[in-house]
Amino acid sequence: MRWFNLTKLRGNARRLQEAGWRILGVSRRFARRVWPFAKALQPAASLLEWAKRVDEERNDLLSLVRDMEAEFLTTGAGLARVAQQLGKMQSVCQSLTDLTLGGGQDAAVQFAFQLLKKAEDLMLASYDQYDHVFATFGELQQWLSQLPKQHEQLMRVLLPLNVITTAFRIEASRHAPEVREVFFMLAAHVNQTVSEVRGTLERQFDALAASERMTRKLMAEISALIQKHRNEAAATLEASRIHLRALNEALSSSGVGAAELSHLSQSVRRHIGGLVMAQQCQDITRQRIEHVGEAMTEMRTHLNEVQPSAPGAYLETRQFIFRAAHIQLQQVQGVFDELNSAAETLKSGIQGLRAESGAATEVAVKIGGAALDAKVANESQVSIGEILAISKQAVQKIADILAAFEPLQARFMDCSSKAAVLARDVRYAALNAQIFAIHAPDGGTLEALAGQVRMISDEALQQVGQMGRALRHTEAMVNNLRERLTDFQCLGQAEQEILTDESECSRKKLSELEGAIPVLIQQITLQQGAFVQSVEEILGQVKFPIAVATANSRSISFFHKLLAWGGGGALALPADSAASQKIDSLKSNYTMESERRAHTSALQPALVAVRPTDSEPSIELFGELEPQSPAAASSPCDDLSVTKTAPTAHPSAPEEPASSTELGGNVEFF
C-alpha cells in the first residue's frame, strides 16, 4: 500500500513538471508574439511623457518669472513708499537736529547760553567797577587821613599870630593915635581872620570828616551788599547754567537721536538701493527664461511630432533632446546663477533693512525718552530772568555809589576854597601892616612885626596850598571815578536794555522750542512706526529667494533627467539630419545672440565704419574719443558709457570732448 502510494506520487510530479514546461513554452511563444507590439508602444509613451514634462517645466519657469515680476512690482512699490517715508523722516530729523544741535546763533539753547554769558559779563564788569570804586575809596581815605595832620599843622602855624597881634597893639600904642588906630584895626582884622580861619577850618574839617565817615559807612554797606549780591549772582548763575545744561542735554540727546535716525535712514536707503539693483536682474532673467521657454516649446513640439516607429527616429529624438537640453541647461544654469546671486543680495538687503528697522525703533524710543521736559525749559527761562534782574541791580548800585560820593565831593571843594581865601586875607592884612609900618615914623618894630605876620600867613598859605592840592587830588579822584562810573552806568544800562530784549527773544525761542520739539518727536515716532510697518509688509511679501531656490533645484534636476533620458550624448547626431539643423536653430534663435544679430543687421550700414572692438574691453570709439585711462578701463562699474557722435551716425554731431570724469571712469559721450 505504501509502495503504491509512492509510485503514484512520483508519476504526479513528472506530470506536473511536464505541464510546467508546456506553460513556459506557451509563454515564450506568446512573449515573442507580443514583444514587438510592446516595444513599439514604450517609446511613444516615453516621448509623450517627456513632452508633457518639458511643457510643465517650461510653464513652471515662465511662472517663476511672472511671479517674480509681480512680487518685484509689489515690493518695488513698497520700497518706493519706504523711500518716501525715509525722506519725510529724514526731513523731520533734520529739523529736530537743527533745533537742538545746530543752528549756531539761532539755536535757542545756544542763544540762552550766550545771553547768560552776556549777563554774567555785565555783572563781572559791574564788579570790576565796584573793585575800582573800593580801591579808589581806599586811596581817598589815605589822602583824607593826611588832612587832619595838615589842619593841625596849619593851626600850629597860625598860633603865634595871637602873640604877634598883641605885640602889634603894644607897639602901636606907643605911636601917634592915627597910626595906632590903623595898626589896632590891622591887628583886629588879623585876629578876626585867624579866628575865622580856625573856626571855618574846624567846621569844614569836621564836616569833611563827617562826610567821609558817612561815605565810609555807605561804602561798607554797599560793599556788604555787593558781596551778598556776588554770592547770590554766583549761585543763580550756577543754577541757570545747570538748568540750561539740563535743557541742552535733553535737546542734545534728542538731536543725537535724530541725527542717528537720519544716519540710519541713509543706511536704509543704501539697502533699498541694493534691493532695487538686485531686482533689476528680473529684466535679463525674464528675457533669458522667455528664450528658454521658446526653446522648450520647440523641444516639446519635436517630442510630440516624432514618429517612433520610423527607423532611427526614436534614437535621433533622444539625441536631439540631449543636445537641446544641454544648451538649455546651460542657459537655465546661467539664469539661476544670476538669480541666486540676486537672491543673496536681496536676502542680505532684507536682513539689513530688518536690522536698520529694529535700530530705528530703538533710536526712536531714545528720542522720545529724551523729549524736552517743559519744566526744564521753564526753569531755564526763570533763571535767565533772575540773572538779568541781578545784573540790573548791579548797574543800579553804581548810581548809589555815585550818590554816596556827592556830598563828600562838594565838601572838598568848599573846604579847599575857603581855607585859601582866609589865608590870602591874612597875607593881605600883613602886607598892609608892613606898608603902614614903613611909612610910620619909627615904624621899624611894627614893620618887623608885620613881616612876621606875613611870614606866618605865607607859611599858612603854603600849608593851605598843600591841603588844597590834597583836596583837589581827592576831588580829581572822585571826579575820575564819577566819570568812569557814569560811563559804565550808561553802557551798563544800554547793555541791560539789549539783554532785556534778548531775554524776550530767548524766552520766545525757548517757548518755540518747547512747542516744536514734542511735535517733531511725535512726527518722528509716527513716521518711524509707519516705516517699520512698511518694512515688515515688504519683508512679508518677499518670496523670491525661496522660490528661486526651489525652482533652481527642480529645474536643474529636470534637465539632468532629460539629459540622462537623452542617452548622455553617446550617439552622434548626423550633421545633415533635421534634428541637427533644429539644434543649430535653437542655438541661434533662443539665446541673446539672436537679438544681437538682429540689431547688427538692422544697423549694418552704419556699423560698416565702426571697427570691431569685441576683443578689446576699452570703450573708446571710432578713434575720436579721448583714450580711457587704464584704471577707468578696468573699473568694475564699466556699465555707463557716453560717447560723441560717430561720423557715420546721425547728424547731431558733438561739439564737446568726452568728459569721462563727470559721471565716472566709464563715460562715453556722443
Added chain:
Amino acid sequence: MIRVLIIDDSSLTREFHSHIVKDAGFACVTAVDGMDGLEKATSERFQIILTDINMQGMDGYEFIRRARQNPDYDEVPIIIISTEAKELDKQKGFTAGANLYLAKPTDADRIVESMKMLLGKRGGL
C-alpha cells in the same frame, strides 16, 4: 517741467525708472516698446528719452534711429539703459544715435546724474 519718455518692455523697469524720474522732479510718460515710444514721441514733446534695447516689436536701436530722423528729436538726449553691456552693443547704440549708454543694473543716482548732465549740456536745466 522737463518731460521724460521711458521706453521699456519690462513693467518693473518702467516702474523703477518712472519712480526715479519723478523723484528727481521730472514728469514722465512710459512706452512698452519702440513703436509705442515713437507714437508717444510724435504726439507730445519730450526733453529726454530713456530707452531699453531688447524689446518685442521695435527694438531700442530702431527706435533711436527713427527718432533721430524726426527733426524734433534730432538733438534730444537719448539714454540707453540695457542689460546688454558688450562693447559692440554700446557701439551700436551710439551709432544709432544714443548719447549715453548705461548697463543694467544701474542705480537711481547714476540715472539722474546722467540725465541732468545731458540736459545741462543742452541748456535743458
